[in-house]
Amino acid sequence: MALTIDQPIEHKQQSLAARLFASQTFWVVIAVILACVFLSFATDAFATSKNLYNITRNITFVAIIALGMTFVIITGGIDLSVGSVLCLSSMVLAVTMHAGYSIEVGILASIATALAIGAFNGVLIAYLGFPPFVVTLGMLSIARSLAMVASNNTVVFQFGPDHAKLLSLGGGAWVFGIANPVLYMILLALITGFILRWTKFGRHIFAIGGNEHAATLTGVPVRQIKVAVYMISALSAGIAGIIQTGWLGAVTTNLGTGMELQVIAATVIGGANLAGGVGTAFGAIVGAALIEVIRNSLGLLGINAFWQGVFIGGAILLAVLFDRIRNFRRSD
Amino acid sequence: MAVLELTNISRHFGAIQAVNDVSLSIEPGQVVGLMGDNGAGKSTLVKMIAGNFRPSHGTMHMDGKELILHKPAEARQHGIEIVHQDLALCNNLTAAANVYLGRELRRGVGPFRILDYASMYKRAGQLFAELKSETRPRDLVKQMSGGQRQAVAIARTMLSQAKIVLMDEPTAAISVRQVAEVLNLIRHLRDQGIAVVLISHRMPDVFTVADRVIVMRRGRKVADKTIASSSPEEVTGLITGAIEQV
Numbered sequence: 001m002a003l004t005i006d007q008p009i010e011h012k013q014q015s016l017a018a019r020l021f022a023s024q025t026f027w028v029v030i031a032v033i034l035a036c037v038f039l040s041f042a043t044d045a046f047a048t049s050k051n052l053y054n055i056t057r058n059i060t061f062v063a064i065i066a067l068g069m070t071f072v073i074i075t076g077g078i079d080l081s082v083g084s085v086l087c088l089s090s091m092v093l094a095v096t097m098h099a100g101y102s103i104e105v106g107i108l109a110s111i112a113t114a115l116a117i118g119a120f121n122g123v124l125i126a127y128l129g130f131p132p133f134v135v136t137l138g139m140l141s142i143a144r145s146l147a148m149v150a151s152n153n154t155v156v157f158q159f160g161p162d163h164a165k166l167l168s169l170g171g172g173a174w175v176f177g178i179a180n181p182v183l184y185m186i187l188l189a190l191i192t193g194f195i196l197r198w199t200k201f202g203r204h205i206f207a208i209g210g211n212e213h214a215a216t217l218t219g220v221p222v223r224q225i226k227v228a229v230y231m232i233s234a235l236s237a238g239i240a241g242i243i244q245t246g247w248l249g250a251v252t253t254n255l256g257t258g259m260e261l262q263v264i265a266a267t268v269i270g271g272a273n274l275a276g277g278v279g280t281a282f283g284a285i286v287g288a289a290l291i292e293v294i295r296n297s298l299g300l301l302g303i304n305a306f307w308q309g310v311f312i313g314g315a316i317l318l319a320v321l322f323d324r325i326r327n328f329r330r331s332d
Numbered sequence: 333m334a335v336l337e338l339t340n341i342s343r344h345f346g347a348i349q350a351v352n353d354v355s356l357s358i359e360p361g362q363v364v365g366l367m368g369d370n371g372a373g374k375s376t377l378v379k380m381i382a383g384n385f386r387p388s389h390g391t392m393h394m395d396g397k398e399l400i401l402h403k404p405a406e407a408r409q410h411g412i413e414i415v416h417q418d419l420a421l422c423n424n425l426t427a428a429a430n431v432y433l434g435r436e437l438r439r440g441v442g443p444f445r446i447l448d449y450a451s452m453y454k455r456a457g458q459l460f461a462e463l464k465s466e467t468r469p470r471d472l473v474k475q476m477s478g479g480q481r482q483a484v485a486i487a488r489t490m491l492s493q494a495k496i497v498l499m500d501e502p503t504a505a506i507s508v509r510q511v512a513e514v515l516n517l518i519r520h521l522r523d524q525g526i527a528v529v530l531i532s533h534r535m536p537d538v539f540t541v542a543d544r545v546i547v548m549r550r551g552r553k554v555a556d557k558t559i560a561s562s563s564p565e566e567v568t569g570l571i572t573g574a575i576e577q578v
Binding site: 009010011012198204206209210211213214215217218219220277278 | 419424429435438470
């Protein structure tokens with residue numbers, strides 16, 4: 001036999017270039033780069049270090065949650081509660097620190113709250129068979145309400161003895177003048193990418209999104225993994241909440257309102273499929289970047305801010321259109 | 333010695349007697365066709381061997397030792413593998429990833445263990461070569477033909493030292509050319525000394541590849557004979573009840 005065993009083992013379906021061109025994420029990256037190049041020439045304000053600092057930092061809050069959301073969306077689920085969980089986590093942090101506790105205690109309480117909410121969502125979805133949409137829609141309402149209860153619907157802007165530490169954590173720029181939130185985002189993206197590509201857990205998440213029944217039959221612990229992904233999603237919202245609190249220096253009960261839609265938009269623009277089984281960490285970041293660049297550019301170009309929604313919505317539809325065209329060609 | 337021996341196995345669901353006093357034994361390297369009409373008790377019987385249900389009465393023995401299964405994972409530990417009718421494949425994953433689904437190979441120490449892609453590709457490639465299948469480990473299952481998908485599902489059963497493979501309607505939904513491919517896969521399993529139980533509605537498949545045919549009707553075993561001593565007409569009669577019992 002002329003064929004050796006190594007040939008089929010090494011055989012890849014597509015070359016690197018072909019895979020690149022077929023990837024939605026790649027085209028979104030191109031779109032972001034083109035937009036940045038265009039804006040650098042079209043406006044004086046875009047390519048200034050101050051504006052770039054702002055853009056990169058603004059990307060992070062949506063991007064960090066989009067990383068967590070990517071896990072959920074790959075399993076074929078959805079988490080609508082992230083905006084409210086962000087608010088509740090911020091509020092728990094603020095109230096705890098305001099009461100005189102240290103920043104460590106505050107962060108611990110905040111993360112614990114987020115994880116508890118994620119676990120609650122996950123158990124209802126995985127063990128009791130509730131639809132993810134309904135569970136997290138309910139939690140969207142519950143978590144924001146709890147934030148109001150915790151703060152008595154006031155603005156908290158004094159964070160006790162560790163006030164300065166918290167502000168530096170979220171608002172500082174410790175390394176090379178890069179805003180701290182950006183560093184956290186990069187770190188979390190690397191962790192997410194690693195988990196998805198190199199761990200058994202990551203592999204099982206894709207398997208659940210691809211064919212949940214098959215995953216169950218082959219012995220994948222589907223229920224435990226589902227609980228874990230909703231906990232990760234809530235955790236990412238909690239982390240974003242802590243960072244955002246440090247950056248803003250104040251927490252109100254309408255923090256993160258409507259953020260779940262931006263997060264889902266970023267994830268989908270970046271190439272994740274709401275039907276499950278597809279998604280990357282890099283895509284989540286790129287999707288968040290495109291949304292922020294659109295927002296920023298409209299301001300700089302002097303276009304009325306009311307048009308923002310049209311452009312962001314257009315970007316979502318365009319990104320998914322690419323996906324449809326690809327599938328259409330394949331099915332021919 | 334029989335690899336699997338069932339003695340007076342019964343299973344009822346409430347008042348319904350799904351399987352009634354069935355005894356049979358399966359030798360290593362033997363292909364047994366399990367036939368019967370819908371509701372004859374084939375699936376229930378197979379699900380008891382696979383660990384999905386426990387028998388209401390009777391005992392199972394594997395290699396002479398009593399076999400008590402509480403869940404499918406235990407059946408797998410004993411060397412009983414199942415190819416599900418829908419194959420249980422994830423379209424978004426590669427062939428190798430599907431073969432290793434739920435038992436991924438990892439390398440590293442302690443909690444720092446990462447997926448061992450190279451070993452999984454290599455072993456999956458070897459399994460496909462053993463099955464004489466053209467399936468390639470890195471290909472996505474999404475883009476595969478029915479025969480290749482069967483090869484992936486069957487390769488999964490060869491990962492561990494399977495002693496008996498239960499196949500549920502493996503030829504039900506694929507093209508004629510691919511049926512030949514699947515029957516070849518079954519022969520390769522048999523040649524390695526693995527016993528195969530082939531659940532099928534398709535008379536030609538059973539008569540092409542099986543050594544023995546077991547026919548069930550209304551929960552009872554009505555025939556258990558070698559292929560050479562039977563005929564499709566006889567089996568049809570047994571399935572429908574035109575022939576009572578042989």
